[in-house]
Structure formats: structure tokens, C-alpha cells
Amino acid sequence: MCGRFVVNAQIDEMARLFTALTSNALPPVPNFNVCPTNQVHVVRSGDAGRQLLPMRWGFLPKWYKTESAGPLLINARAETIAEKPAFREACRARRCILIATGFYEWTKTAEGARLPWYIQRRDEGAIAFAGIWQDWGPEADQQATCAIVTTPANRHMAEIHHRMPLILEPDDWPLWLGEAGHGAARLMRPGADEVLSYHRVARAVNSNRASGAELVMPVA
Template sequence: MCGRFAITLPNDAMAQLFSARPANTLPSVPNFNVCPTNKVHVVRGGEAGRTLDPLRWGFLPHWYKTETAGPLLINARAETLAEKPAFRAACRERRCLIVATGFYEWTKSEQGTRLPWYIHRKDGAPITFAGVWQDWGAEEVRQGTCAIVTTSANRRLSAIHHRMPLILEPDDWPLWLGEAGKGAARLMQPGAEGVLDYHRVDPAVNSNRASGSDLIVPIPA
């Protein structure tokens, strides 16, 4: 799964990387502790080209009457994405890319203490999560919402967690966004083998109020 992440790439650099037209209301960067319900940077495709938009991290199905009417859907399992009522239409019609620099996962010590790890690309490039999105709410409060698609962990990450975000390489972006026709389902499997690395970080990140670049600095495991 993915419950917290970091984004440090400047907004204009993100727009250039994805050849996307940026919205004027993008979240401020850097943010080393992006939490559920925060606005995140999302790339969407369309007839007029790609856009880079701020969407709420926490998918809201159309039948939710309020933002808290049901579970907080920050992740969507690839294995059931096309079947779950909340996600099946979005799986077909509203796939997106969610941009990150790295993400956090937790293990537990023998004493039950939560130990955070920071996971990032070995080459230092941004990470691109596969996502799905949904507009939600009445016109006056309408907002875009999204969830990160997850798969079973690859061999490297399985040492710290059994799930991981579905990570897409640049050659996969057009297919996931629907720009290269059908067949996105073949991308929904564990990947990024040999691409990611991780290290222990300070437990300060256990708090959703923590901030600052110190959150991703390595500490002894």
C-alpha cells in the first residue's frame, strides 16, 4: 500500500516532464510528508492534451453524500480494480498518473514500535504512481479525487511490506492514460524490480504534522 509520500520536484519541472498543462492551483512543493486528503499532483489525459492538476488524495465514489460517508479510499488494489463498484468505471475511463519523489512504509520492532522507511528510485528520478480519479460533489463544491493503484510487492520491497504502489515508467504513461489505445490491464502487475531502494528514516515522520527535508535523511537501521 502507500499511505504517505514526498514530492520535491518543482511544479514547472513536473509540467515539462509530463508535457502537461499545469493548473494555477497546484500544491506547494517541496512537501516531505504528503498525507491522505491532501491535494496531490495528478497528470490526466484528454482530447486537448495532458493536464497537471491538484486532486484530493482519497477517492470519493459518486454515491458518497459527504467526504466521510465511507472508508477513506487512498489505495485501489490492481487485482480487483476492474470489479470493485467504487473503481470499475474509473479503471476504464479515468486513469491518471500521480507524481512523487519517494514514499514511506513501516515495519514494527520487537517492541511494537513503528519504524519508518523511505523508498525512492535509485536513479533519483521522480516516481510515477498509477492512479484512478473521480470528480465528486455538487457543482459549488465539486472536486477531483484520486487513489493510488497498488500491487503485491516486488522481491526487493517484500522485505518491508507485502504491497507497493504500481509504478510506471515513461514508456507506459501513454497506455495508462488511454493515449495509446487499450491494454492498460497488462501494466497492473508487480514491477520496478531493480529500480527502487530504501532506507530507515527518523520516526518523526510517524506524525502527519511533521515536515522538512530531515524526514528523508537516512538513519542507521
Template sequence: MCGRFVLTMPVDEMARLFDAVPSNDLPPAPNYNICPTTAITTVTSDGGQRRLRAMRWGFLPNWYTSQADGPLLINARAETIADKPAFRSACRTRRCLIPASGFYEWTKGADGARLPWYICRPDGAPLAFAGIWQDWTPNDGGDPLSTCAIVTTAANAAMSAIHHRMPVILTGADWPLWLGEAGTGAARLMRPGPEDALRMTRVGTAVNSNRATGHALIAPLTN
């Protein structure tokens, strides 16, 4: 799964990288501890026009009567996404990219303690997670809320040493297909990345708190 991630790119850099027009309500960056239910930056495409859009991280199916009406859907499994009632329409017609600089995963120590790892590209280049999205309208007739989930797949051999799942990470060449700009066949993109595509570094336990902030969260552990 992917339950926390990092985004350090400023808006203008993301706009250039994804050739997208930014909305004016994007969450601030850098953010070294992005948590579920908060607003995150996504990339969508409408008729070939890409936009950077803020969305709630936590997909809300249209039958939810409130944001807390059912399980918190922050991830969607690639293996079942096309069949799950919550996701099947979005995976066909509402796919997005979720920019990231890296993400966190945890292992357990001998004493049961949660040991965090920061996972990013070896060269520090940005990541683009595969995502799906949906606008959800509350029953009270309030304004629609754009919501999203990160698509995950089985971990490759390198990542499986830490966790059995990982985000689907898309290269720039894959973005048009995933966003629906290059025809059909996006399902083939939902696979683990190359073994050498990510670097995994143990970091301090400060990030175990969802209130922790700052660059020090991704600093390698030095003991």
C-alpha cells in the same frame, strides 16, 4: 499500500517531464510528508492534452453523501479494481499519473514501534504512480471535487521485506497507454516493478507524525 509520499519537483519541472499544462491551483512543493485527504498533483489527459491538476487524495464514490460517508479510499488494489463498484468505471475511463519523488512504508520493531522506511529510485529520478480519479459532487449542490486513489499491487521480492503491497510505478514509455492516449490494454501495466527499481532506506521516526515537515524526514538513519 501507499499511505504517505514525497514530492520535491517544482511545477515547471513536472510540466516538462510529463509534457503537461499546469493548473494554477497546484499544491506547493517540495512536500516531504504528503498525507491522505490533502490536495496532491496529478497528470490527466483529455484528447491527448495533458494537464497537471490538483486532486484530493482519497477517492470519493458518487454515492458518498459526504467526504466522511464511508471508508477512506486512498489506494485501489490492481487485482480487484475492475470489479469494485467504487473503482470499475474510473479504471476504464479516468486514469491518471501521480508524480512522486518517493514514498514511506513501515515495519515493526521488536517492541512494536513503527519503523519508517523511505523508498525511492536509486538514482533519485522521479516516480509516476498509476492512479484513478473521479469528480465527486456533494449533495448540497456545492462545487465538484476532483478525487483520486493510487493503484497498488502485490510487492515484488525486494519490497516484500518491508510490506506486502506497493504502488504500481509506471515508466515513461507506459504513460500514454495508462492515460488512454495509446489505445486499450492498460490492465497489463498493473504489475510489480523490477527488483532493482527501488532503494529502501530506514529513516527517523519523526515522519510517524503527519504534521512533520522538512527534508530531514528522508535523511538516512545513522546509528
């Protein structure tokens, strides 16, 4: 599961990292509380090379008549992505990378209170979430939409949640983006334990209206 994340990198930094051409309509950064249905920063590859462009976080299958015609599809399980009618075509032909700096997850106390955690790379570098995308809507007014692929949690992440985003290392990017032929399915596995670290953050982030760098600061 990945329900909220952080982007704290400049647009030109993202473009250099992924060797991508940038769109003029990218959402502003930083954003310390990226929520479902927000526009997010996505890398996809095509005939003109890699592009960094905005997409709606919330995959919309072609048969949805409206944006709320079915479940909000922000995640796609790696175990079933090739079988689900909503995802199977995109899994084969429309893979992408969502760029993040970190993401949030929650545990619960015995009383049911939600305790937020901030997860980032141990090296504090950019995180490349494996994603899939789909154009949706009338041809004259189409929007690009996407979902994050998730896997069972590795041993380290399982301490706070049973699932995690599929995180790609740089050597994996060409295969996931379709630039290095077939075989992307072998990338759909939990990441190594040593890649991520996490710490508790304040409950302010429980609100999807919260903002500011203080959301990722550690608390006791």
C-alpha cells in the same frame, strides 16, 4: 499500500517531464510528508492533451453523501480494481498519474514500535504512481479525487511490506493515460526489483504533522 509520500520537484519540472499544461491551483512544493486528503499533483489526459492539476488524495465514489460517508479510499488494489463498484468505472475511463519523489513505508519491531523507511527510485528521479480519479460533489462545487493503484510487492520491496504502489515507466504513460488505446490492464504488475532503493529514516515522520527535508535523511 502507500499511505504517505514526498514531492520534491518544481512545478515546471513536472510539467516538462510529462509534457503537460499546468493548473494555477497546484499545491506548493516541496512537501516531504504528503498525507491522505491532501491536494496532490496529478497528470491526466483529455481532448486538450495532458494536464497537471490538483486532486484530493482520497477517492470519493459518487454515492458518498459526505467526504466521510465511507472508508477513506487512498489505494485501489490492482487485483480487484476492475470488480469493485467504487473503482471499476474509473479503472476503465479515468486513469491518471500521481507524481512523487519517494514514499514511506513502515515495519514493526517485536515490541510493536513502528519503524519508517523512505523508498525512492535508484536514479532518484520522479516516480509516476498509477492512479484513478473521480469528480465528486454537487456540480457547482465538484472536486477531483484520486487513489493510487497498488500491487503485491516485488521481491525487493517484500523485505519491508507485502504491497507497493504501481509504478509506471515513461513508455507506459501513454497506455495508462488512455492515449495509446486499450490494454492498460497488462501494466498492473509489480515493478522490477532494481527500480527502487530504501533506507531507514527517523521516527519523526510517524506524525502526519511532521515536515522538512530531514524526514528523508538516513538514520542508522
